[in-house]
Amino acid sequence: MKPSLSRTAAVASVAMAASLAPAAGALAAAPAAPASPASRPAASSPSAAPGKGVRLHSNAELARELRRIERAGHGRVKVRSIGTSNEGRPLWFATLGTGPKRLMYVTQQHGDEPLGTESALQALRTLGVGDGRDVRRLRSKVTLGIVVRANPDGHEHRWRYNYDPDADPEYGEKGKGYDINRYHDPAVRPEDNPVPEAAAVERAYARFRPSVMVDYHMQGRYAFPPPDGREITTSIQWPTAQGVPAGALKRSRQVAVRVNGAFTRAGAVVSQYPGGSYQGIARNAYGLRGSASLLVELSDLPPARQRFQVRTAYLSMVDLAGAAASGRLDGIDPARADAIPPRGPELPQGARAESAEAA
Template identity: 80%
Template sequence: MRTRLVPAAGMAALTLAAALPAVPAHAEPAPRPHPAAAPQAGKGVRLHTNAELAAALRRIARASHGRVKVRSVGTSNEGRPLWFVTLGNGPRRLLYVTQQHGDEPLATESAISAVRDLGLGNGRAARHLRSKITLGVLVRANPDGHERNWRYNYDPDAKPEYGEPGKGYDINRYHDPAVRPEDNPVPEAAAIQRTYAAFRPSIVVDYHMQGRYAFPPPDGREITTSIQWPTAAGVPADAVRRSKQVAVRMNQAFTRAGAVVSQYPGGSYQGIARNAYGLRGSASLLVELSDLPPERQRFQVRTAHLSMVDLAFAAGTGALDRIDPARADAIPPRGPELPGARSAHDHGHGHDNAA
């Protein structure tokens, strides 16, 4: 592995980690490799199947003695549950969404471990954090796409504006606030809309994956993570300000963990989650993990995990509110694609590139 893992993202995460339990090795059986990951066995991350994901979340809920709750908030076109995990009972609500695109799986693995760490900790710091925040995580929003290792949901009758006819819809184009969930042709996006309306988060973070990029010379470093706040017309100024505070904190957490962070060149289409939930008044951020070689996948999972834990801690302590949002503008733009590194995660859909 070319990038050294840093044990925690800043002192806040270090403090919290010290209060969290060590999970016995027997508590979480190693998941079987996803078909797409099987050739990478021993190098890359072994991904939870849909059945293993459900079992893992239930085990965490049981071990938490009621601190972690797991429920389905909808089903896919093939009847697979969409799992929503909640923990904490504090006034500040955060919503994380992973894997709207079925072939972008790494943050789902991060979410499992983040929920375990934040929910099972019984030390003073962990208990205090849960009294300050309520965290909701929609883990793997596209189980049918994951099953097929493709971007879209599964809908053989699809005639989408965004997606592929006869294959499925691009879930992350169907969050338009002007479209009611009952009128949404994409059940997974409708479930996220309903969950958002019921949960009322002040912060939404949507985790994706992108191809491979580098900063131009003389820097030349490969980018491991790109982030972006809402850029649609009409997003309230206060939502943009708070989104930029989240971006600054995320940049700090990823960077301290050894990541190389850029802005993501996203567009202004209001149907994308990053823009849609900003338009609805939440601080909203897109996180794109680069599709690095298999031997660096664990690094990507680890840094995303740390970002989830660190943001929860920053929101709970109030540190997030003291950040100067103008610092987000200093995050450098994403550089060019690496030669020969074209990825399945790059889709030129005009309105917002691949997100």
Template identity: 80%
Template structure:
């Protein structure tokens, strides 16, 4: 978990493809290049990324929907405890369904900014590669699953009467501990987790990727590089061999996309609890992956958004082209484990260790 300072305002998304630079073409697909009006990631600017407020997020999603000429559809799939809509954006008409979730923890916002950029590129571009993706997959994104947590600048949802097993009394529930497949949405005390459960059941994705943030870590000497991203697939012992294999293939594809963009990637040291989204949706048979963006200094947040954007777009390309299914899942096990926390960075305990 990380606590980013409040910085609201519309992200400057125009001309992002130029700011991000041309995508390095993966071996499996023709790279999608954003059209000028379908920018890919925030323009470089001094300081950190300017985050969308909840009201700005709603307006921006509707703008993307209008500009896509029907390719992107945005709807509310539920409301938070304080009555804010939880948005689900979809594009494409292909049979393979891919679902991304951002910002289950309210103070981990950069995945949301990356998702907006990916929606613009995949939904607004008229390139041959973008059209191919839309014809082969249907992509759905839960954009900011925890709008109340974003508003209050904390990890949890907003439920001051909560006395949770996972969460904080007087604040709310840790949404990413309440996806247990054995608990029906109607019995789920974490409202926003129940919304994700219902969305998953209705959308039926074969792939689920959950975007979070973590503290700052480095590989131990002699490597010593700072880790910018950590990933992990399901590790609950009851996840089927087939779901685990597909999850690791997704992990390899996402690792490679981040690495091509200049990220330094490790395995995340996550736990086996079945209520964590990456385990829960793996238990339900989907390929499931957790992505953790490190809380780098403000001047490097644009890099983090850009690399996460790249992972979203390139995974969609790999799923659409079939290249994803040809990846060696054993390569995931060769991704090195996360190293120790950096002095002054968030500790593993602060991260709760099991996103």
């Protein structure tokens, strides 16, 4: 397919948005890598007209783009595979920085929730390819690792699950595969995990030892109830399982406050996400393991707003790393997380094709 003009526009709009987000601005203004060709529109909905939404990297293009970023970073970004999907695709983990504060982001555990992966590529370009003073300082304070597209098979098949059609999963769908984001249970050893993608994230987490873990997903479409009525673009939630250490919960809520602020400054409309307490969900599982843990859900907005969604998530990634680097994250009052309003009702056009239950 032809290279997409919309990617160039997306890069320009990121720089523009960054000027509205002071905390991320200096970093986000760093030059981005050249626009790259990509393969298909983001939304699974048939109403997504090709060419209008963000064009997504295919798995092959993602691998090439990560290598390109690695080369452009001249050693500042390292990309390696932390495992293999059932269909033999590498699971990419990109790291940058040398600092003592360790953050880990995961994108696209659900194959049909792709936009966080595009945001991650932009964050890697800004933080890993850029070499201005602010970015160099950030890299001296922080080590960031990103699992870029945890579910390449699901991306290929355009569905939520991994690819394991012979399985009869407790969480997942027979004939398709497992729901990766139900298989991070700290009580199950990675070698006993039936889901290779989840086991790879668990092993990478154990080696990387991040104090902050953020998991990027997509949800349907929701609004605040009247009289507010605004459409919610982003929902977030911290761990809600029983047994999460108090310190991890406090730091998770500090991360939530910071991430809420980054999205809001970028023009997003943020709510809490009404997630469950099951300990196999990454948000809960990595909180139970002692990290600050946060789920981010980008709403599945129409194609014309997908670039906005990618940009706001990108800004949240850069901003959180910056706040960790500066120490500002530690000074946040965790009680402010309670002021993030609950999610409102689903819009009539908002149901996702695969499953009304996101996360």
